[in-house]
Amino acid sequence: MKAKNLIILIVAATSFAVSAQDKNDFNPLQTGVNSLSIAPDARGASMGDLGAATDPDANSQFWNPSKYAFAYSKAALSLSYTPWLRKLVDDIFLANLSGYWKVGGGDNQSVSASLRYFSLGEVTTGSEAIGSAQTLNPYEMSFDIGYSRKLSEKYSMGVVLRYIYSDLGFSDSYAGDNSTGASAFSADISGYYTTFPVVGRSECQWSWGWNISNIGTKVSYNHGEDPAFLPTNLRLGTNFTFPLADYHNLSLGLDLNKLLVPARPRESDYDTATPDGQREYLNALENWENMSPITGIFKSFSDAPGGFNEEMKEIMWSLGAEYSYNQQFFARAGYFYEHAMKGNRQYFGIGAGFAMNILRIDASYMLATAQTSPLDQTLRFTLTFDMDGLKEIFGKK
Numbered sequence: 001m002k003a004k005n006l007i008i009l010i011v012a013a014t015s016f017a018v019s020a021q022d023k024n025d026f027n028p029l030q031t032g033v034n035s036l037s038i039a040p041d042a043r044g045a046s047m048g049d050l051g052a053a054t055d056p057d058a059n060s061q062f063w064n065p066s067k068y069a070f071a072y073s074k075a076a077l078s079l080s081y082t083p084w085l086r087k088l089v090d091d092i093f094l095a096n097l098s099g100y101w102k103v104g105g106g107d108n109q110s111v112s113a114s115l116r117y118f119s120l121g122e123v124t125t126g127s128e129a130i131g132s133a134q135t136l137n138p139y140e141m142s143f144d145i146g147y148s149r150k151l152s153e154k155y156s157m158g159v160v161l162r163y164i165y166s167d168l169g170f171s172d173s174y175a176g177d178n179s180t181g182a183s184a185f186s187a188d189i190s191g192y193y194t195t196f197p198v199v200g201r202s203e204c205q206w207s208w209g210w211n212i213s214n215i216g217t218k219v220s221y222n223h224g225e226d227p228a229f230l231p232t233n234l235r236l237g238t239n240f241t242f243p244l245a246d247y248h249n250l251s252l253g254l255d256l257n258k259l260l261v262p263a264r265p266r267e268s269d270y271d272t273a274t275p276d277g278q279r280e281y282l283n284a285l286e287n288w289e290n291m292s293p294i295t296g297i298f299k300s301f302s303d304a305p306g307g308f309n310e311e312m313k314e315i316m317w318s319l320g321a322e323y324s325y326n327q328q329f330f331a332r333a334g335y336f337y338e339h340a341m342k343g344n345r346q347y348f349g350i351g352a353g354f355a356m357n358i359l360r361i362d363a364s365y366m367l368a369t370a371q372t373s374p375l376d377q378t379l380r381f382t383l384t385f386d387m388d389g390l391k392e393i394f395g396k397k
Contacts, residue, residue: 028343029261029314032219032228033166033184035118035140040096041080042380046351046364047320048334050255052237053192053209054322058384061098061114061146064209064235066158066192068100068110069148075101075387082380084118087373091121101387108150112160117141120168138168146188154195160188164230166219186216186230204242211235212260218293227289229296232260247326253334255318262299264288313339320349328355332364347375357389 041059044051051063058078060067077099084092098114120138142165148158167181190211196203212234218227237255244250265284271277291299301311320334330353338345351364361383368376 026341027263027266028341029259030228030264031231031259031261032182032221033140033142033164034231035094035116036142036164036214037231037233038082038084038094038118039380040082040094040098040114040116041078042351042362042364042382043322043330043332043353045082045366045380046332046334046349046362047253047322048318048336048347048349050237050253050318050320050334052211052235052253052255053194053207053239054237054251054253055207055239055241058099059096059382060100061112061144061160062096064158064190064192064211064237065112065146065160065188066148066156066190066211067209068102068112068146068158069108069150069156070192070194071100071102071110073102073386073388075099076384077387078382078384080380080382082378084378085374086378087376089121092119094118108156110148112146112148112158113144115141115143140164140166140168144188148190155191155193158188158190158192160190160213162186162188162214162216164216164219166221168221182219182221184217184219184230186214186232188213188215199242202243204240206241207239209235209237209239215297216293229261229293232293232297234258234260249324251322251324253318253320253322257316257318258300258314260297260300262288262291262296262303313342316342316345329353330355330362344370345373345375346370347373351380358386359389360384360386 039045039049040062043057044054044059044063051060053064056067056071058076059080078097080096082094084094095117096114098112100110100112102110118140123136123138124134142162144160144162146158146160148156150156162185164184164186165181188211190209192207192209194205194207196205198204212232214230214232216230218229220227235255235257237253239251239253241249241251265281265288267281270281270284272281316336316338318334318336320332323331332349332351332353334349336345336347336349347366347368349364349366351362353360353362362381364380366375366378370376
């Protein structure tokens with residue numbers, strides 16, 4: 001992959017597809033380490049990137065870590081792999097390892113961890129003809145640990161601490177440029193409520209969840225000259241499960257997401273043909289660049305030039321369903337929507353899973369509504385190992 005593709009890949013890593021829209025209106029929120037927003041597992045992806053209130057599994061660290069306190073198994077470990085943007089290049093991927101372990105007595109608390117590695121493949125910079133070419137392998141990674149606990153029989157909360165590293169640069173000894181990777185720290189806080197109402201003669205499950213993720217420092221590229229906001233995100237969701245017949249269950253879920261990041265000022269919103277308008281724009285841009293992450297969270301609810309209607313465009317939603325037979329076979333489908341002026345990610349997800357005592361295998365497939373989208377035909381694979389199943393195999397009680 002040549003250097004001229006690096007900018008394309010960095011932008012594509014944010015997962016939005018630019019369509020032929022009015023450039024003055026197209027204004028997606030700009031953040032660093034955008035790979036943190038990519039769904040890591042096949043189950044959530046197959047339901048349209050949904051998971052705030054679904055049943056807990058080994059990958060809840062990304063969706064809502066407070067769900068671990070209600071996990072059915074004592075411990076589980078999951079490995080996911082996603083070849084990313086295969087319509088553009090063939091060497092970008094996301095790998096994710098996550099798991100949890102129930103600790104203490106009373107089955108009411110858990111510790112969890114996850115490791116993400118996003119590779120942008122191999123990039124060649126400079127010119128091979130004059131001998132200045134360099135090969136680099138830009139990547140982003142994060143490691144986090146979490147703790148969740150039941151606060152009542154129906155409600156739990158969780159916290160996560162995360163270290164983030166982004167290395168998109170290279171060293172040029174001739175130009176005196178010794179670029180280094182950028183580091184950041186963040187935290188998540190979440191909650192999960194579940195209850196079992198009786199509808200007709202059937203006992204159902206109704207759950208609600210929320211997660212504010214990546215609350216933290218800015219990530220500073222170019223020796224601190226180009227700081228960028230982390231993709232701080234508010235996720236709200238609900239999920240309802242009801243039995244269709246013996247051993248047959250159907251779950252319906254809805255997630256809402258909003259990036260808690262202030263919008264970059266648009267030059268088109270100012271009269272830059274006049275000195276006063278140019279000065280106003282430059283002052284607004286400087287204020288945006290120097291804004292603290294916490295101030296940016298609050299500013300994100302009131303910074304849209306178009307007021308409330310513009311703010312509503314920043315809300316992304318996912319609608320998904322999961323059918324299960326005897327908790328052994330799963331079929332899933334969902335849809336993800338993002339407004340055309342805020343990124344234009346719109347796609348369907350489908351997938352299936354098969355579970356045994358020890359192992360569960362999940363796969364998902366993404367179908368973008370626009371055939372030109374680089375996200376179209378994205379595959380994900382997840383393997384989950386259940387520690388209770390392993391104990392049963394080896395006869396340990």
